[in-house]
Amino acid sequence: MxxxxxxxxxxxxxxxxxxxxxxxxxxxxxxxxxxxxxxxxxxxxxxxxxxxxxxxxxxxxxxxxxxxxxxAPAVRDAAIAQAGILLHAMGDVHPAALKADLCEALSRITFERWGLGAGKTFLANSGSEAVEAALKTALLHSGKPGVISFTGGYHGLGYGALEAVGIDYFRAPFRAQSARFGVQLPYPHCYRCPFECRDGFRLEGSPFPNCSTPCLEKLRSQIAATIEQREIGCILVEPIQGRGGEITPPRDFLRILREICDEYKVLLILDEIYTGFHRTGKFFACEHFGVFPDIICLGKALTGGFPLAACVGRSDIMDAWPASSGEALHTSTMLGNPAGCAMALASIREHEKxxxxxxxxxxxxxxxxxxxxxxxxxxxxxxxxxxxxxxxxxxxxxxxxxxxxxxxxxxxxxxxxxxxxxxxxxxxxxxxxxxxxxxxxxxxxxxxxxxxxxxxxxxxx
Structure with missing residues (x-):
């Protein structure tokens, strides 16, 4: 004991x-x-x-x-071994070989695994940066600046990501500098329903509530009306909210978002920074719903302790970015840090078991x-x-x-x-x-x- x-x-x-x-x-x-x-x-x-x-x-x-x-032994050993060889490279000019290996691995465990072809990656230093890379991608792909996100959502505190955060405590002090390109809609929360419906009930053996149809149809109407009234390029959402209080949405929530995005040619961005890498029992939380994104943001357990994150998208979408002419349009000094890449590759190998x-x-x-x-x-x-x-x-x-x-x-x-x-x-x-x-x-x-x-x-x- x-x-x-x-x-x-x-x-x-x-x-x-x-x-x-x-x-x-x-x-x-x-x-x-x-x-x-x-x-x-x-x-x-x-x-x-x-x-x-x-x-x-x-x-x-x-x-x-x-x-x-x-x-974790495998991740720790990878960090120690890499620290004795190479700690830093020139990520967007002369990168470490591990950067290519990690981008390949991220494609394999996401879009290739889902049968959607290859994925392409922006590596980042934090989840907030990964989200901002996704928002930039949505603008370049669609030409539309607007972003729909949800109450209770948490996507990081950089100014781009902050615009999509659904917790007012983080946003209120900086509203005077807000870009105001985001629209917040209610996240379906059956215990405290924003549509004042009865509590959703759980199917036997399932953690997901089976919410009443009127709630989700109201939300569908709000999303559609927002897209018709504003230039919306993407919907950004956590498939299960973390910082918002472990909110598990109804089973059909992500399916409805996918349908709306397909109908209106809007990108679906899933923030799986918290939920990724088996936190919910599956490799990624979206797999519980059988719904897959256009772009997925990853972090936290990606390395198990090193500041590295990733924005991974379908190749055809990520190719909205122009090819580098020698001056990177989106980069940072520590991009693709070798120690972080080594730890991420070790972590991925463990999660594939x-x-x-x-x-x-x-x-x-x-x-x-x-x-x-x-x-x-x-x-x-x-x-x-x-x-x-x-x-x-x-x-x-x-x-x-x-x-x-x-x-x-x-x-x-x-x-x-x-x-x-x-x-x-x-x-x-x-x-x-x-x-x-x-x-x-x-x-x-x-x-x-x-x-x-x-x-x-x-x-x-």
Whole structure:
């Protein structure tokens, strides 16, 4: 059985690091108070050790990055080997050979795998950059600047990507500099339906709600009206929302988007930065729906820990870009970094193994059963797919209860659990653990969460 984990208050080294960060990091990034944050020193599997030697269980996967586990041996070894050979190349002039290998691999696991021909790739340093490459591609392909995105969506915080983000907290301070090319429409959310319909029901054995036809038809009409009124070049969407609170849309949502895009000659861009690489139990979340994009954005678990992302599109669409004349039209200094490419290739090889998909599904089933076994009037809904799960916390009147989410995160740290809150209101406990987390570790999580749900609500004013 898993030994009990007891973490003391932050030690001297953590307190010193917090003071240093407060002095030298720009405000608006890291929350610092007497009990937060912990400073990571090392990590392995589902375990993290902080600067004072305390051990934690990570149920966030470090923002859904460590799908294969922290310091996954194959990825770690690839990074070490590459660091001893070549750390940097001239990505858009004289690239590393690994850049070509990675672009080929990304075509193989996406459009070729779906039977749609070859794909072509823009490599990037972050998910936000990958999204912005996709938006640029849509404009060049269609000549139309408009973008439809959805409430609750999260696509990164660069100015291009920010225009498509559906969480107002991130957009409001910068609205005066907004390009205003985006249109936000409701993301179908059956627990808090934007069309005020009854809750969608789940088919037996399926995590996807079977939403009523009127809801999706209303959304179809809104999308069609927007396309007819504005110059829309693409629809950008997460097939399952991550930062928005693990929102699983109705089964027919992506199918309707695909139909609309085909009818109006609009590109469908799927942001699978969070959901990709078996996070939902399949290689990519769109495969649950049998719907495939024109462009897909990837990141996070692509490398398992190195800042590298990708925008991959069908070749005929990506060829809307003019051939380079010697001055790249879209590039960056670190484009196709050799260490990142080596790690991504190692990660892809691991994800192409049947054992990885099986581990993702097994972890998801065990975690879901543990979360569904919790008993509390403050649990509104347990939802999600695969190893991407959320628990929505509510007050007795059904309204969001973000204070409880925060209290659980703080108490969790004291008991050696790294937890994360999500959703626009901050009232969703989000779970995206490494696939190597054990049943005993999940059992420890369930035990502690039940304690928190029983003891903490009464102490929150």
């Amino acid at each position: 898993l030994p009990e984990i007891i973490v003391p208050p932050p030690g001297s080294r953590s307190l010193a690091l917090a003071a240093k960060l407060r002095a030298y990091e720009a405000r608006g990034v890291t929350l610092i108070d007497p009990e937060f944050p912990i400073f990571w020193e090392r990590a392995e599997g589902a375990n993290v050790w902080d600067a004072d030697g305390n051990r934690y269980l990570d149920f966030t996967g470090a923002f859904a990055v460590a799908n294969l586990g922290h310091t 049947d054992t990885t998909a099986a581990a993702a599904r097994r972890t998801g089933r065990t975690l879901r059963l543990a979360l569904e076994a919790l008993s509390s009037p403050h649990i509104g809904q347990v939802r999600g797919v695969g190893s991407m799960l959320g628990v929505e916390l509510i007050k007795t009147d059904g309204s969001p209860f973000p204070q409880l989410s925060v209290a659980i995160m703080y108490q969790g740290l004291k008991d050696g659990l790294i937890l994360l809150g999500g959703g626009p209101a901050g009232n969703v406990l989000s779970f995206s653990p490494p696939f190597v987390v054990s049943e005993d570790e999940i059992g420890y999580l369930r035990e502690k969460l039940q304690e928190y749900l029983t003891s903490l609500p009464g102490s929150i004013s």
